Amino acid sequence: MLTNSTIVRFIVLSKHRLSSIAAPQMAARQLEWLFLTPQRTSRPEREQQWLQGAVSERITWRDAQQLTLYRWGNTGPKVLLMHGFSGRASQLACYAAPLVAKGFQVLAFDAPAHGESDGVQTSLPEFADALLHVGARLGPLHACIAHSNGAAATTLALSRGLDCARTVLLAAPEDLQGYLQQIGRWLGFTQRAIWACQRRIEARYAVPFSELRGALLAPRLRVPALLIHDQEDQVVPISEGQRLAEAWPHAELLVTQGLGHSRLLRDEHIIERVQRFICATLPQPACA
Template sequence: MPNVSPYEPLLARIPVRRHEADVLGGTTVYWVYGRDDAAQTLLAVHGFRGEHHGLEPVVAHLDDVRVVMPDLPGFGETPPIPGRAHDLDTYADWLTAFSAAVAPGAVVVGHSFGSIVAAAAVAGGLPTPRLILINPIGAPALEGPRGIFTRLAVGYYAVGARLPGRLGEALLRNRMIVRVMSLAMVKTRDRALRRFVHDQHDTYFSSFADRDVLRDAFVTSVSNDVRASAPRISQPTLLIAAVQDDITPIEAERRLRELFPAAELVEIDGVGHLIHYEKPREAAASIRRFLGLSDDGMR
């Protein structure tokens, strides 16, 4: 039985609806949290191998905000985009088209891999008044403190792509390997929260459509970062970074901030690459302040 989310009592207060939209010749499945008449709408993009559930703990602390959260193409309930490699150009085009169709004018939010996609789309012209990046990828993954781990991951995904179909799929969905990935990222010592994080990864980390889209997305995630997009983003930008992030060190996040014409950096201590699971309240508080929202909707 799945572990109960420690954020479920808060999330239960927020109405949620599932929808589908035609985007780039394919179907995008998305969820809308909050009231349709909310004063502020966010468009949130999840990270690599995840899907929309991952950002729900942050949403749980934003009960007076409308949040639109799609599953990225090839992950969760959204099938791959027909006839296209799932590279950064495709994901940026998809997000731009999805925003125009479903959430025009929304504030764009990206977590981890979603930060790369969101930044590239906004730099390429996606209209948004502000940009928020949580655990932004501010440096090449191969150069981070877990560079050796990343190189092992490169080999893992390469082998998964080369093996015969069923063997490759089995390797890429292997629960023991997923648990190793989860253990490498989690920082909290709270046992209940650790169990919840591991359960989230066990439940959703293998919800990708097939190994081809997973390979494309992984190559995209380790071949790109936010730095290339930052100088072309004129909108006010909030970077929410973790002091103990093993994927992008906090020093790299500080340098990333300087590349934006107008960015501020919030540093959250005691957490790594899982701010959305381990410190969602702190992330939500930073978002509220950045958007000029009162504390009345903070739970």
């Protein structure tokens, strides 16, 4: 028996398929809008608790656009948290208290068009530009902890000079083109419309998707990296994390089971493992 959700999905797929055949350029514009427009959702109670004690401020980015920055602690090596697409800074705020207790200063920001920051649409290149801007403002970073699209943006930002001593990438995607293909097919768009959409996005941000491949950027990176990926991630397949780890000269891949794409962020064992990696190069008793 067909459920309401199955019927709705069939209607959506049929609509996108027909529009792709009848008007592929119009369908490409529609897919572009869907692909670049993040969803803003309210913070659950746990994230509101994690934000307690944080000092927030608004910083100016490009074209007077404002980004919201959060800060925990006032001294110590700086650790920056970077969320993913349709995420928010508070998703990674579970790292703040443990790291502050270890003597770190923890910072996070809502990416363009996310959380409390300005904007309606954004994509990977803009994530990376914003990360470079915030990183330059904050000064040298001891570490960056990033999730999903934020992890891909961190890889790109490191290749463009982000001053960061080590990085932790959680559920990192490696191939933006593959992700667009996956989303486009899932929504029912034809291959012709998907390729047209990619060309539109490449022109919009003045960078071809081929230059954003993590496996092509990683070989020239010398920043030690800890990659953590779950075998059951339904959003970013583990094969992407494996390709990225194989290409990164100083990378370690930790494979988990049963945490999926998002639970990975707040698992206590993962938080402890990340702390050990971040503390590895600091003199004792800084991280005792």
